[in-house]
Amino acid sequence: MNMLHLARPDDLDRLEPMVAAYHGFAQIETTENARRTALAPLLDGTPHGVAYLIGPRRAPVGYIVISFGYSVELGGIDGFIDEFFIREKVRGRGMGSEVLHALLPALSEHGVRALHLEVHHDDTRVRRLYERAGFKPRERFHLMTRIA
Numbered sequence: 001m002n003m004l005h006l007a008r009p010d011d012l013d014r015l016e017p018m019v020a021a022y023h024g025f026a027q028i029e030t031t032e033n034a035r036r037t038a039l040a041p042l043l044d045g046t047p048h049g050v051a052y053l054i055g056p057r058r059a060p061v062g063y064i065v066i067s068f069g070y071s072v073e074l075g076g077i078d079g080f081i082d083e084f085f086i087r088e089k090v091r092g093r094g095m096g097s098e099v100l101h102a103l104l105p106a107l108s109e110h111g112v113r114a115l116h117l118e119v120h121h122d123d124t125r126v127r128r129l130y131e132r133a134g135f136k137p138r139e140r141f142h143l144m145t146r147i148a
Contacts, residue, residue: 003098003099004054005057005060006050006051007043007050007053009040009044011051011053011057015043015063016032016035016039018063018085019035019063019085020032021087049065049067049079049082050065050066050107050110051066052066062095063084064081064085065083066079066081066103066107066115068110071114074113076111077110077111078114079107079114080117086099100133100135101133118143
């Protein structure tokens with residue numbers, strides 16, 4: 001079974017409740033309207049990123065959102081995992097690893113050459129998941145953010 005399905009406009013009603021669940025888990029304060037407004041361009045085909053449903057298209061068990069950027073150092077388009085969520089009841093069954101291994105080949109159709117992510121310093125379980133999927137810390141760099 002194909003684990004990743006590119007989300008389309010008609011997937012919004014399946015995707016938004018999972019985003020709400022993730023935001024609740026991560027203590028991100030948003031409204032349903034704000035989530036739907038942020039998701040709509042991804043589902044409509046914006047060149048700035050994509051959203052994938054995880055699991056069966058009609059009954060997904062998670063989602064992953066990738067935003068696109070560009071890196072001269074890395075030779076072209078790069079992606080940043082913005083949000084990655086799998087429903088709690090199905091976690092621990094290898095789906096996260098499967099998604100991470102399928103992700104770069106799926107993103108190659110968008111020209112993505114490298115993929116980045118953030119992980120909490122203290123979350124060793126999640127760090128191991130990402131390391132097993134080939135992600136490595138960039139020891140010389142530290143992600144910094146300025147919000148407008």
